Amino acid sequence: MSSIEERFAAGANRPGLDRRTLLKTLGVGAVGLAGIPLLSACTGGSAPGASATASKSLSFGSGSSDEVPKAGYKAVTDAFTKKSGITVNTNVVPHNDFQNKINTYLQGSPDDAFTWFAGYRMQYYAGKGLLTPVDDVWEKIGPNFSDAMKKASTGPDGKKYFVPNYNYPxxxxxxxxxxxxxxxxxxxxxxxxxxxxxxxxxxxxxxxxxxxxxxxxxxxxxxxxxxxxxxxxxxxxxxxxxxxxxxxxxxxxxxxxxxxxxxxxxxxxxxxxxxxxxxxxxxxxxxxxxxxxxxxxxxxxxxxxxxxxxxxxxxxxxxxxxxxAPIDGLLLSKKGGQNQAAHDFLAFMGTAEGQDAYASKDPSNIATAKGADQSNFSPLNKKCADVIAGAKSISQFFDxxxxxxxxxxxxxxxxxxxxxxxxxxxxxxxxxxxxxxxxx
Structure with missing residues (x-):
């Protein structure tokens, strides 16, 4: 199927799939999900980089459909392509549709990389085996992030799955x-x-x-x-x-x-x-x-x-x-774990260069990578950053x-x-x- 919407529809119409809309962010109830078999094409996840094959392209599913964040991620993909020569084919879906149907999407034919969130909503899918761990990526980008960000990016098995882009109070x-x-x-x-x-x-x-x-x-x-x-x-x-x-x-x-x-x-x-x-x-x-x-x-x-x-x-x-102060960023689907270009894309997102590219179009959020440019921060941006930095505890958001x-x-x-x-x-x-x- 050519579009992410068609992939969502295919997952939703698959025989035996009892989709219960999960969080504002999900697509299936916990009970229904437990009995659904995983994709037969899934690869193992203990060494995500080992089985990944070289490619000059990847697919990227984005729920950032509003004009400003959509422009932000286009700036990221353009900068990544210019730097690496790898083509990124982006599929943008309306924000609420993306969240409500994420489970059927991941169980169908997902894109290699996709936008998502830290917290339980990441850990849930990691625990169900629908994501690829990216410890190989974190070996490169680890020094760019605080301990709190590392913790927020870790799944229930102790492996890293998530690459933060920004958060916001x-x-x-x-x-x-x-x-x-x-x-x-x-x-x-x-x-x-x-x-x-x-x-x-x-x-x-x-x-x-x-x-x-x-x-x-x-x-x-x-x-x-x-x-x-x-x-x-x-x-x-x-x-x-x-x-x-x-x-x-x-x-x-x-x-x-x-x-x-x-x-x-x-x-x-x-x-x-x-x-x-x-x-x-x-x-x-x-x-x-x-x-x-x-x-x-x-x-x-x-x-x-x-x-x-x-x-x-x-x-x-x-x-x-x-x-x-929820954290937004990127994940790899099980399919994406087989594509080295997708691992490279997440590694780029975990750098100041990648996050500066995003922030050039969307200054409303606070970059999470150390070294990200704050020279153009407005007084409001600085206040947001200070509130986050000064907090003893950071919640992700109920859902x-x-x-x-x-x-x-x-x-x-x-x-x-x-x-x-x-x-x-x-x-x-x-x-x-x-x-x-x-x-x-």
């Missing part, structure tokens, strides 16, 4: 000039946040811009309130189901969130994050909790220079040193830290229901979690 973004005009001040506590929201509402604007048509943005709010109340370790234990969902600590998260619901955009369930970014830029809303990639939507240099952000404010002392089926099949619709009417059944969350995690 989540926080409240706002327009400086608008806040100065209105006399608003950055809140440092949750009470101050709700008081500011009430003032904004009185001023006739939407206090907290919010969009959850696609389901995943709400995870960021849940994660921050959870970490600010209960701490980073509780977040990790909850997503691993080492802590139960039907306990007071979890109920407290939703009870605290209820204080913000009256101030969030009432049309959130019908809006994409791009829609809400426009509302923020147009001064129809006061602030917006999202990742720094939100600035990709601000193409007017004057507007972009007017954007600032602040971390999610303190609720309890516990957890204030944690930041949500990257949790079991895919729990995130997409259970929490995503549960949070959308909560946003709609403020109700949540934590006992049901726990019952479903027990079933899903027991199936692993």
């Amino acid at each position: 989540w926080g409240f973004f706002y327009r400086k000039s608008f806040w100065a005009e209105k006399g608003y001040e950055v809140p440092t506590t949750f009470d101050a946040l709700t008081s500011l929201s009430a003032k904004m509402q009185t001023d006739g604007i939407i206090p907290i811009e919010f969009a959850d048509k696609d389901g995943w943005p709400a995870f960021g709010t849940f994660d921050y309130i959870n970490m600010r109340l209960n701490g980073y370790q509780f977040h990790m234990d909850l997503t691993a189901h080492k802590e139960s969902w039907d306990q007071k600590k979890v109920s407290d998260v939703f009870d605290t969130w209820k204080a913000l619901l009256p101030y969030q955009n009432p049309g959130a369930l019908g809006m994409t994050w791009q829609d809400s970014a426009k509302s923020l830029g147009d001064k129809k809303s006061g602030m917006y909790l999202l990742g720094s990639f939100v600035t990709q939507q601000f193409t007017d240099p004057a507007l972009l220079a007017d954007i600032d952000f602040f971390p999610f404010p303190e609720i309890a002392m516990e957890g204030m040193d944690a930041v949500e 990257r830290d949790a079991l895919p089926a729990m995130a997409n099949n259970v929490m995503l619709p549960a949070l959308q229901g909560f946003i709609k009417d403020g109700s949540i059944d934590v006992k049901n969350l726990e019952a479903q979690a027990k079933t899903l995690y027991a199936a692993q």
Whole structure:
């Protein structure tokens, strides 16, 4: 098949494949995946470079379909081709489709290399044998990364699978000039946040811009309130189901969130994050909790220079040193492990040169490789980098830290229901979690 969409369709229509949409990021439920045979053409993974054959081309599957990140990865592939003489055939798929169908894609005819994420969402597929370890690549690029990045790139078997490209903090973004005009001040506590929201509402604007048509943005709010109340370790234990969902600590998260619901955009369930970014830029809303990639939507240099952000404010002392800063990068499929050109491509992505190429088109994210050029960082970029560097703990994001089926099949619709009417059944969350995690 010529396109990545056709490969997705082939996987989805394959007899015997009971696809359950996994995380915002996945395609199949954990129970369904366990009984699906792996591709017969898969190679062993203990020495990924050993069986790879020389080639002058590779295929690259990308879920970075928005214009800015798409241009970023084109800059990377162009720079890699110029340096190596290797042709990269890129297949771009709409972001949400790529995430929702990733499992069927990997079980069908995947590209050699593809965009994906660190955390459990990488480890899950590594554990299922659908990825190629890239320890050979890390022998070359290891000195370019911190211990935290190395850990985030390691699978459950101790092998490296992931090459980081960038990460980005989540926080409240706002327009400086608008806040100065209105006399608003950055809140440092949750009470101050709700008081500011009430003032904004009185001023006739939407206090907290919010969009959850696609389901995943709400995870960021849940994660921050959870970490600010209960701490980073509780977040990790909850997503691993080492802590139960039907306990007071979890109920407290939703009870605290209820204080913000009256101030969030009432049309959130019908809006994409791009829609809400426009509302923020147009001064129809006061602030917006999202990742720094939100600035990709601000193409007017004057507007972009007017954007600032602040971390999610303190609720309890516990957890204030944690930041949500997901890591994006590249993986090799099992098929890609047989192509030395694909290993070379990931090695290029793990250099300052490769990440500088990406950043030349997408300055909204923070490069992860040591030596990456920061000379053109805007004040906002520097602030983002400082927040990440100063954090004691970094979470990936709920749907990257949790079991895919729990995130997409259970929490995503549960949070959308909560946003709609403020109700949540934590006992049901726990019952479903027990079933899903027991199936692993």
